Amino acid sequence: MVEKPEKPKTNWAIMAMFVFHPIIFKALETIGSGKNGEIQLTDAIQKLIDWDLKVYAVKLDKNYAHLDIGSPERYWEALELSYQQFCMRPKT
Numbered sequence: 001m002v003e004k005p006e007k008p009k010t011n012w013a014i015m016a017m018f019v020f021h022p023i024i025f026k027a028l029e030t031i032g033s034g035k036n037g038e039i040q041l042t043d044a045i046q047k048l049i050d051w052d053l054k055v056y057a058v059k060l061d062k063n064y065a066h067l068d069i070g071s072p073e074r075y076w077e078a079l080e081l082s083y084q085q086f087c088m089r090p091k092t
Contacts, residue, residue: 003040023053 002008018041027047034040048055067078 003042004035023048027051 024044027044028039028041031039031043031047034043045055067074067081069075069078
């Protein structure tokens with residue numbers, strides 16, 4: 001995994017939802033900052049692999065929807081979409 005490469009080697013992307021064991025915090029503590037001075041989660045994931053810990057990836061069905069809630073605006077959009085999908089459905 002490479003975080004935001006200048007020249008990507010593939011056309012693959014990580015469209016992720018992460019679930020970690022708390023050891024991820026130890027990995028984050030051991031890595032330095034990466035691109036733009038940020039601590040990169042992908043570097044910590046690589047650290048887990050370097051420590052011979054298991055890291056799994058799951059390819060999701062194309063109909064799966066994951067909503068980014070990393071900002072207040074995106075969180076609101078996710079809430080609106082969820083409301084439309086689950087609360088505005090016609091009763092059967």
